[in-house]
Amino acid sequence: EIIWVSKSEIKRDAEELKRLGAELVDLGKNALDKIPLDADLRDAIELAQRIKMEGRRRQLQLIGKMLRQRDVEPIRQALDKLKNRHNQQVVLFHKLEHLRDRLIVEGDDAVAEVLTLWPHADRQQLRSLIRNAKKEKEGNKPPKSARQIFQYLRELAENEG
Numbered sequence: 001e002i003i004w005v006s007k008s009e010i011k012r013d014a015e016e017l018k019r020l021g022a023e024l025v026d027l028g029k030n031a032l033d034k035i036p037l038d039a040d041l042r043d044a045i046e047l048a049q050r051i052k053m054e055g056r057r058r059q060l061q062l063i064g065k066m067l068r069q070r071d072v073e074p075i076r077q078a079l080d081k082l083k084n085r086h087n088q089q090v091v092l093f094h095k096l097e098h099l100r101d102r103l104i105v106e107g108d109d110a111v112a113e114v115l116t117l118w119p120h121a122d123r124q125q126l127r128s129l130i131r132n133a134k135k136e137k138e139g140n141k142p143p144k145s146a147r148q149i150f151q152y153l154r155e156l157a158e159n160e161g
Contacts, residue, residue, distance in 0.1 A: 018064035020072060023079060025049055025060065035078040041066050096153045103149060104133050118156040126152065 024035070025048045032045065044066060048059040067075075102110040107130060114121055129152065132145035 014064060014068060017067040017072065018060055020076065020079070021045070021048075021063035021067055022060055024075070025056075025063070027079075027082075031082055034082060036074045038070070041070070092157060093154075096150060096157060099153060100146060100149045103130050104137065104146060114153070114156075118160060121156055 024032070024037075024045050027035070032042070037045070041063070044059065044063050048056055048063060051059050099110070099114065103114065103126070108127075111123060111126055111130070114126065115123060126149070129145050129149045133143065133149060135141075136143055136145055
């Protein structure tokens with residue numbers, strides 16, 4: 001049985017692969033290292049990163065053409081994994097910022113919650129940072145201790161997992 005594919009569908013697929021290529025070009029070197037790319041495709045991407053304006057558009061078309069000749073599923077999966085890791089980190093930072101703000105406002109109740117989340121946390125250090133953060137807030141000083149609380153919470157979260 002022959003499956004007919006419309007010209008429009010072929011164009012949509014080609015455009016989608018060109019967008020995938022543009023995403024790859026926008027990545028940094030460290031992120032590109034984590035994506036399974038063959039040497040030709042990697043060279044084309046690195047060249048596109050150096051080119052400006054019209055030449056870049058033509059290079060993106062070439063990358064799209066190269067992607068049409070390859071299995072792009074592993075590339076898509078690696079790219080999704082990179083994006084997802086970034087999103088998870090943003091969510092974690094928002095949670096830690098919220099917890100830091102609660103620590104400054106609520107004090108000991110929030111400290112107890114932190115100790116249930118991370119039993120190895122240093123209660124004395126945390127309370128000292130909270131006390132300093134409250135003084136800084138009342139004195140309209142820069143939030144040095146609030147930043148230190150966030151850093152401490154981040155260390156606890158990273159050491160946990």
